Amino acid sequence: MQAQDHAPLLDQIFSVDLHEESYVIESISGTIPEYVRGAYYLNGPARFSIGDVTYNNWLDGDGMVTSLAFTDEAVKFTNRFVHSHKYLAEEKAGRAIYRCFGTAFEGDELKRGIGTESPINVSLYPFANRLLAFGEQSMPYELEMETLETIGPFDFDGYLNDITPFSAHPKFDRESGEMFNFGISFSSRQPRLTLHRFDATGKIIFRKRLAIDYACSIHDFGLSPSYAIFYLSPYILDIEKLTQNGSATIDTMSWRPELGSQLRILSREDGTEVANIPIGQGYCLHLANCFEADGLLVVDVVEYERPLYEEYQPIPDLFTTVSPGRPVRLSIDMSSQEIVGRHVVDYARSPDFPGCDPRLLTKPCQDMWMLGISKATGQNGRKFYDELVHVEWQQDTVRDLYRAPAGSYLGGEPVFLGDPSDESKGAIICQIHDTSNQQSDFAIFDAFDVSAGPQARLHLRHPIRLGFHACFDG
Numbered sequence: 001m002q003a004q005d006h007a008p009l010l011d012q013i014f015s016v017d018l019h020e021e022s023y024v025i026e027s028i029s030g031t032i033p034e035y036v037r038g039a040y041y042l043n044g045p046a047r048f049s050i051g052d053v054t055y056n057n058w059l060d061g062d063g064m065v066t067s068l069a070f071t072d073e074a075v076k077f078t079n080r081f082v083h084s085h086k087y088l089a090e091e092k093a094g095r096a097i098y099r100c101f102g103t104a105f106e107g108d109e110l111k112r113g114i115g116t117e118s119p120i121n122v123s124l125y126p127f128a129n130r131l132l133a134f135g136e137q138s139m140p141y142e143l144e145m146e147t148l149e150t151i152g153p154f155d156f157d158g159y160l161n162d163i164t165p166f167s168a169h170p171k172f173d174r175e176s177g178e179m180f181n182f183g184i185s186f187s188s189r190q191p192r193l194t195l196h197r198f199d200a201t202g203k204i205i206f207r208k209r210l211a212i213d214y215a216c217s218i219h220d221f222g223l224s225p226s227y228a229i230f231y232l233s234p235y236i237l238d239i240e241k242l243t244q245n246g247s248a249t250i251d252t253m254s255w256r257p258e259l260g261s262q263l264r265i266l267s268r269e270d271g272t273e274v275a276n277i278p279i280g281q282g283y284c285l286h287l288a289n290c291f292e293a294d295g296l297l298v299v300d301v302v303e304y305e306r307p308l309y310e311e312y313q314p315i316p317d318l319f320t321t322v323s324p325g326r327p328v329r330l331s332i333d334m335s336s337q338e339i340v341g342r343h344v345v346d347y348a349r350s351p352d353f354p355g356c357d358p359r360l361l362t363k364p365c366q367d368m369w370m371l372g373i374s375k376a377t378g379q380n381g382r383k384f385y386d387e388l389v390h391v392e393w394q395q396d397t398v399r400d401l402y403r404a405p406a407g408s409y410l411g412g413e414p415v416f417l418g419d420p421s422d423e424s425k426g427a428i429i430c431q432i433h434d435t436s437n438q439q440s441d442f443a444i445f446d447a448f449d450v451s452a453g454p455q456a457r458l459h460l461r462h463p464i465r466l467g468f469h470a471c472f473d474g
């Protein structure tokens, strides 16, 4: 039976021509809240073909970063490709050189023969008075804050080298300014997870290695006041297949639910392991927040029945057979090392890009926002994010939901901006693309009334890709 198309014209998102530009946005409908002032940043895959090679997986595209600079007078849009080593070498050659996560081709190359050359397309964050763009398990790149021009790889004063695994999801302590991050060594003999802790200037405080039971893909982690929390799922990468068989990374990976998933909890102070707790057979890509309250460690995640990366291909037919995913709040008694609470919110439409009020990271927090797929209910056929969802953890169902009109799709992690004059108010920024007129907008919602639709829409001159992770530097 022919699969249905639940995402008409989705191919437009991946194929429209891109422009690198910088301009004041002249077309704005609605009203931008007065407290939305500062810089919004977004990163995501954007270039999906080079020479005669067309990429297969959403994760393959070269990173393009976007900023919105909000001032009292105007909103300025800027976007640029990240000039990674991969991007520059392939631009110069006029052809694809490097094998990607989901695309292998005749004559392709690996970095030093052992890993993929990152397209630096996942996230970007300000840290230590710099703006850093991150790719999966690779050295970040420093960008110029206003123009987004690439300054170059950032190695933390010689601490990282170009094969150090380093995730795209660093975590920051707002009070101390410290940064934590991790890397995975995919050795088949002794896979390891390494936790890094940096001070507010980017100087390393410690590095701690932990042996793990399988060489699993881990994309994100959580930080609470006392702990670094890792949800390990048995989505296992075979490094020999990558280095010896010429396989694309995704074709070296296997889902082995029978091995079980684990919560590995490390001390934030020194990186030593304090708990290893079996947690069923789910798959976790992103964590939203972790905190400690009433003697419990609380971990907010989105949990799926199986991994997502296969659903990112083939472009543009995404999420064809996506498994159900749900927001889950786990409560862990650290003295008995047991999961004593598991609150599942009744929303199984494979949500992703969960986030909360950044002022409440590592603190008790009752609200979370994420993107969901309205058609992700066991229906075969391509689909995409079209719902902005507000979860209130005390409820069993979602608190509030905005569904984009038919033919419009949402992208970019929904970023929360708090109203400084009222802790109970805030705005959400995300992308919306209308395929009927090829119009890309940024939309600003009242975070606590998303179903009312955008309060403001910033209409861009030219369409852009729907991106991955975003942040706001207020």
Ligand SMILES: [Fe+2]
Binding pocket: 122, 169, 219, 220, 286, 469
């Ligand atoms: Fe991510």
